[in-house]
Amino acid sequence: MVPKELEWVWNARWASYEAGDKELYQFSEKDFDKKAKKLAQAGVNAVITSGFHFRWSFVHEWPKLSEMLRKIVKSCHKYNIKVVEHHSAVLTHNPAGENEWSQIKKWEINLKHKEFYKGLEDGDISYEGVWLSQMRQIDPRTGQFSHTVYKGWALCPNNPLYQKLYFQYLAQVYKCGVDGIMTDDVQFRPSGYGCGCPYCRKLFTQKTGYKMPPNGLCDKSFYGNMDNPSYRAWLIWRKESTRDHHRRVTNHFRRLGLELCRPFYSSADTTAWAIQGLAGEVENASKLWTTIFTEVLGLLPNYYTWPYAGSEAKHRNALCYREKVPAMCLFYPKDEKENLLCWALTKSWGQCYWGGISEKKQEALGEVFNFEKEHPELYEKPETISEIGILFSSQTRTTYKGMKEEYYVEEWRGWVQTLMRANIQFDVIIDQDLEQKRYFDRFKLLILPNAAHLSKKQISSLYSFVEKGGNLILTYETGMYDETGRKHEKYPLEKLKKYGKGKVLTIPGKPGVKTSFYLESIVDDKRLIKTNYKPDKNSMKLIIDSVKKLYNKPLLETENIHEGILVNIFKHKKELVIHLANVAGTSDYKGKIIKPAKHLNFPSVYSLSGKSSMTLKIRKIMRKAKLFSPEIKEEIDLNCYQKNSCTIVEIPDKYLNCYSAILLEK
Ligand SMILES: [Zn+2]
Structure with a gap:
């Protein structure tokens, strides 16, 4: 539920507020006012700040950054624009090797910030008597700091020193009068291994009774081995652990007497690489968010990759319908035409739009946002009325077979994308929805694309759905394992076929995998992609015919x-x-x-x-x-x-x- 104080989020028209060196060093109050006025004229009523993202690399400038934030908030509020502060909660810049160093040196911002640059050269930064190196995530294979793809290291949210300093900092941010907070990148690194710090090890053992292999050892009987129950327990514990960080953030600001907007996102929450790999799940923390969104990565040409973004967006809708909060989508259009299309897709998915267009072109937002403002009857609080549910099984994604997406996610995605292309109205539902028989009064057909991991409660929900006349499509290994990934001794869906009034169709293969959109490669950073994607016509036909047969x-x-x-x-x-x-x-x-x-x-x-x-x-x-x-x-x-x-x-x-x-x- 959206708290009363934050009802505005339902009609938010989001834009980025770029805050860099210009704003920090040169801007007068008049300049801040001018910038806010321009945003308001483009129909924007909520901004998310961006700048100095790897916040811990700028610890020496935190007071100065807060001063700037206070001015941003003051000027935006004058024009009725809400402000959400946004930064990386854990990432730091630490280039490794010649190549990464030369890239950092090219990045002029570093040279202006002396303390930041000194921190890089010294290899460490001290803040309030604590070295950042005392709080870093550890790569258990080597016992060294975890290197990230962002040319640096990451701090560990389970480290008590980190928690003390981070919450102290957040309290300073809140004093600037912000309306919301986004604390990004709370994930474990390296992908599939982190974190091997003593705090993570201790917590894992406390919570599950299992132990991680010692540092300095790449134990193949543990890492990547889904037959090992302690590894599966570790995958689940890691994502609960990132959720606990976010829960601490909400508890902390509520203790301070605040109710803040918490937008939260993922570009790929459904994927195994994101969750088995990095463990920062949006779904399992969905109760904490005021608005949940998909970030459609800027390097993807938005026009062609809509099926990928669309399937992610459908999953965010599932979370938002459940929690009664608005869904949102962030695109990075590069011009007016792309902006119109990105907005159009977002609206047709029933979501709020964050137009992440560059500041120079932000005027383009006016065309769509002012139209939206004039037509609240078309966009305010959309309710779904679809009669088909497709289960996204987070349980299966997390502990089924391994990190290859074709094991599970591509099968799910293929069904979602094929129905989207065919204009067949449907909703995605999540594990708890099935468990609680949510929306059963509305659904006439349920589809479980290789939902291999099902709990007893979910199985009994399926029996009662079919008993009352609901139809069902199951593919591949649906229901073969329990929710933790243990194989059932006897197949629990055996009797379903002759159970009730409803019809049950089982498809032995995975037609979704052959229709799911994927990118073969990104050619370069100018947003060119090469793809061999070609949906298999027969598999598409099988999917559509099966649905039409049971939903006529x-x-x-x-x-x-x-x-x-x-x-x-x-x-x-x-x-x-x-x-x-x-x-x-x-x-x-x-x-x-x-x-x-x-x-x-x-x-x-x-x-x-x-x-x-x-x-x-x-x-x-x-x-x-x-x-x-x-x-x-x-x-x-x-x-x-x-x-x-x-x-x-x-x-x-x-x-x-x-x-x-x-x-x-x-
Ligand atoms: Zn750790």
Whole structure:
């Protein structure tokens, strides 16, 4: 639930507030005011600060940074903009080797900050009598500091010295009057091994009774060995341990009498590499967040990678529906056109938008944010009405087989992406939802793509769903193991087929793996990607045919709608809103090197279909249909009529370029 003080987060229109050397050394109060005014004019009403991200590398400047933050907050509040402070809670800069040193030296910020640079040369920084090296994460294979991909080391959130100093610092940040806090990068490194510090070892043994192998040993009977129950317990303990850090943050500010907004995110919360690897899970701490979002990484060309971002976004929706908080999506568009598309995708997923466009181009946010501000009826608190649930099994992702995504995640992702492409309305649900039979009154079909690890409670939920007439699709090894990864002696779903009124379809293979979008490689840092991705047509057909067979009276049907026009429906009080987003031309690009600037266009809908209008059929009775778009000045009345308890809406092709929304009234 969103606390009363933070209700504003439901209608937040987010942007980044870049705070660097210019703001720190040169800005006058007038400059801060000017910057805030510009953001307000672009329709922004909430910002997340960025700058001096590896905060521990700048300990000597913390008082000065707080002074700047106070000015940012004061100026933003003048224009009714909320401010969330954001930094890395654990990462530090420590270049290793010639190559990393030369990169750091090129980065001019370091040269201006003498103490920071001295800290790099000395190899350590002391703060309040504590060396940073006393708080670092340890690579258990070597007993040395854990090196990160960010050219540095990381501090350990389980270290009591760290906890004391970090919470002292957070209290200083809160005194600047911020509305929220984001403490990033709370993960264990190196991937799959960290942390081997004495505090982590002790905690792990206390909580589970198991022991980690001693430092200086890469024990293969432990690391990566899913047959070893102590390794599986360690994977689960690590993610509980990062959650405990976040819980301490909330408890701490509440003890200070504060209620702060806590946006939280992951770019890849569903993946094994993120959770088995680094253990910083969003899902298991979802109760703590005020808004939960996906960061769509800046190096991915947004246009082509929407299926990947979309499947992650669907998972965040699952967490947000459960916790009754708004979902959000952060994109890094590079110009106005990309911004429009990124916003359109976000809105069609029922989420708030954080336009992470560079400061120079922030004006572009005005086009979409001011439109959004004028049409609260299209965007405020969307409610889902879908009748299909797809289980994302965090249990399976965490302790099933190993870190290769095709074991589990790609199978799940393939089902999600194929249904998104086909405009079949559905929701992702999580393990606890299934356990608690949540949404069972709404769902007609449940899909479990290789949900191998199921608890007794989840299995009994499935029996009661089928007993009452719900239909079920299971693939591959669904239900073969318990929630901790121990194999069931007897297959517990054996009797399900002949159990109740509902139909059960079992698919022995993993069709999702063959349809799931992946990137082969990122060619360089200019956001070019090479991909051999080509969804297997037969597997796609198998997925869609299976769903249509068990769900034959869909909530929403489309006619004359070309592939690549995405259609999503939400309920807003008594009205329904349908979002149309145009991503046509992104489905077939085997082996191509993709240059996003060249490819970003919105092919006219007419040229795609050769027909002059699109038709939507909705299984609800509605009387009126109006179309709105930031690309069209006036609102358009659409032809709309009722037939066999359904509403039919016709949309002339000329009314869809990149994005349009349709409001259906009773
Ligand atoms: Zn540790």
